[in-house]
Amino acid sequence: MVHDVLIIGSGPAGYTAALYAARADLKPLVLAGSQPGGQLTITTDVENYPGFPDGIMGPEMMELFRKQAERFGAEVRYEHVSKVDFSQRPFKVWVEETEYQAKAVIVSTGASAKWLGLESEVTFGGHGVSACATCDGFFFRGKVVAVVGGGDTAMEEAHYLTKHASKVYLIHRRDEFRASKIMQERVLAHEKIEVIYNTVIEEIVGDYEPFKKTTGLKLKNIVTGDQSLLPLDGVFIAIGHKPNSDLFKGVLSMDDVGYMKVNAGSTATNIPGVFAAGDVADSVYRQAVTAAGSGCMAAIDAERWLTEQDH
Numbered sequence: 272m273v274h275d276v277l278i279i280g281s282g283p284a285g286y287t288a289a290l291y292a293a294r295a296d297l298k299p300l301v302l303a304g305s306q307p308g309g310q311l312t313i314t315t316d317v318e319n320y321p322g323f324p325d326g327i328m329g330p331e332m333m334e335l336f337r338k339q340a341e342r343f344g345a346e347v348r349y350e351h352v353s354k355v356d357f358s359q360r361p362f363k364v365w366v367e368e369t370e371y372q373a374k375a376v377i378v379s380t381g382a383s384a385k386w387l388g389l390e391s392e393v394t395f396g397g398h399g400v401s402a403c404a405t406c407d408g409f410f411f412r413g414k415v416v417a418v419v420g421g422g423d424t425a426m427e428e429a430h431y432l433t434k435h436a437s438k439v440y441l442i443h444r445r446d447e448f449r450a451s452k453i454m455q456e457r458v459l460a461h462e463k464i465e466v467i468y469n470t471v472i473e474e475i476v477g478d479y480e481p482f483k484k485t486t487g488l489k490l491k492n493i494v495t496g497d498q499s500l501l502p503l504d505g506v507f508i509a510i511g512h513k514p515n516s517d518l519f520k521g522v523l524s525m526d527d528v529g530y531m532k533v534n535a536g537s538t539a540t541n542i543p544g545v546f547a548a549g550d551v552a553d554s555v556y557r558q559a560v561t562a563a564g565s566g567c568m569a570a571i572d573a574e575r576w577l578t579e580q581d582h
Contacts, residue, residue: 272372273361273372273373273374274298274299274300274371274372274373274374275292275297275298275299275373275374275375275577276288276292276297276298276299276300276373276374276375276376276377276570276573276577277299277300277302277362277364277371277373277375277376277377278292278299278300278301278302278376278377278379279302279304279352279355279364279376279377279378279379279380279518280302280303280304280309280378280379280380280381280515280549280551281301281303281304281307281309281333281337281347281379282309282310282311282333282379282381282549282550282562283309283311283333283336283549283559283560283562283563283566284309284379284381284548284549284550284551284562284563284565284566284569285301285303285309285377285379285548285549285566286301286333286336286337286339286340286566287336287340287548287562287563287564287566287567287570288377288379288548288566288567288569288570288573289301289340289345289347289566289570290336290339290340290343290345290570291566291567291570291571291574292345292377292570292573292574293340293343293344293345294343295570295574296344297570297573297574297577298344298345298346299340299345299346299570300345300346300348300371300373301340301345301346301347301348302348302350302351302352302364302366302371303347303348303349303350304349304350304351304352304380305351307333307337307347307349309333309381309549309550309562310329310381310382310383310384310550311329311330311332311333311559316328316329316410317329317332317406317559318409319405319406319409319558319559319560320332320559320560321560332559336563350366350369351366352364352365352366352518353365353366353367353518354518355376355518355519355522357376357522357523357542357545360374360544361373361374362374362375362376362544362545364376374544374577374580375544375545375546375573375576375577376544376545376546377538377545377546377547377548377566377569377570377573378516378519378523378531378540378545378546378547378548378551378552379547379548379549379551379562379566379569380514380515380516380518380549380551381514381515381549381550381551381562382512382513382514382515382530382550382551382553382557383512383513383515384402384403384508384511384512385508385510385511385512385513386402386508386510387419387472387508387510389472389473389474389475391474391475391476391477392475392508394475394477394483395475395477395483395484395485398477398482398483398484398485399475399477399484399485399486399504399505399506400475400485400505400506400508401505401506401507401508402507402508402509402512403507403557404418404427404428404431404432404507404509405431405558406558407505407507408431408432408434408435408436409435410505411432411435411436411504411505412435412436413435413436413437414435414436414437414503414504414505415436415437415438415439415440415502415503415504415505416432416436416438416439416440416503416504416505416506416507417439417440417441417442417488417501417503417505417506417507418432418439418440418441418442418506418507418509419442419443419472419506419507419508419509419510420441420443420508420509420510420511421443421444421445421447421448421449421450422448422449422450422509422510422511423449423450423451423454424509424510424511424512425441425443425448425450425509425510426441426448426450426451426454426455426457426458427454427509428507428509429441429458429461429464429509430454430457430458430461430464432507433461433463433464436463436505437463438463438465439461439463439464439465440464440465440466440467440501440503441458441464441465441466441467442467442470442471442472442488442490443466443467443468443469443470444469444470444471444493445468445469446468446469467490467501469492469493469494470490470491470492470493471490471491471493472488472489472490472506473489473490473491473498474488474489475487475488475489475506476488476489476500484504485503485504485505485506486502486503486504487500487501487502487503488500488501488503488506512550512554512557513528513529514528514529514530514531514550514551514552514554515551516529516530516531516551517529519531522542523540523541523542523545523547524540524541526554528554530551530552530553530554531547531551531552532552533546533547533552537568537572538552538565538568538569538572539572539576543576544573544576544580546569546572546573547569548562548565548566548568548569549562549565549566550562552565553565
């Protein structure tokens with residue numbers, strides 16, 4: 272069987288693409304991957320998605336996205352793609368030994384935040400530990416937070432958090448930043464931001480009763496070896512994101528970091544009939560609502576492309 276549209280990955284982009292493709296009667300197959308629903312499944316409260324005035328839990332939101340796509344005929348399988356062959360049509364996609372074929376493919380494999388690799392980071396994830404200031408900054412109004420990193424992302428996160436937090440520490444393992452000069456100047460001039468250089472986080476500490484929450488960081492100065500405890504309410508890890516694109520290396524065009532390259536004003540990749548949507552092709556916005564929007568675009572692009580092939 273050759274599917275009209277096969278979607279690799281889920282999340283807001285994949286499920287929205289499935290919804291639009293299903294409503295266009297393309298009977299899409301979604302191979303949802305090892306983390307169905309994407310990054311939102313590890314997000315607690317989502318308060319910035321239109322239509323949910325009281326907020327919604329990330330996993331619940333993705334469940335609603337999936338059900339809506341299935342209602343119109345999308346098929347979702349919780350399978351992880353292990354290999355692709357886009358050299359000829361129909362395109363071939365494998366899940367271990369099982370081969371799928373499709374006339375058009377939409378890649379929506381997302382991106383993953385890079386983490387420090389601490390056990391306590393997992394323990395307090397969603398309870399004071401975050402990788403997205405624009406998603407979670409609001410929860411820290413009037414509180415003390417820290418941002419970890421030294422690139423533009425860390426600077427942007429720190430500057431953004433000054434809108435909500437009473438104090439922002441910027442913790443960097445070196446004595447100089449990688450960030451652009453203008454971003455550095457903006458951060459260093461801000462009265463709410465204090466930079467802690469040459470320092471790493473050894474552990475995130477917190478309380479478990481009456482509920483789980485972050486209360487501080489165990490720090491180590493890598494020059495002097497001095498250790499200290501920094502009391503605070505939240506920590507934002509801003510050491511970058513990694514697009515989940517390894518599967519497509521050497522097949523689809525991507526930038527140095529691994530983000531998919533798409534044609535301007537489109538979701539089309541360098542291979543006609545293969546489209547990319549969501550965070551795997553977005554290093555700038557990385558929001559659920561922008562991912563959903565690009566999923567819609569990808570489905571419309573795929574539908575139009577398929578129509579052209581039939582004439």
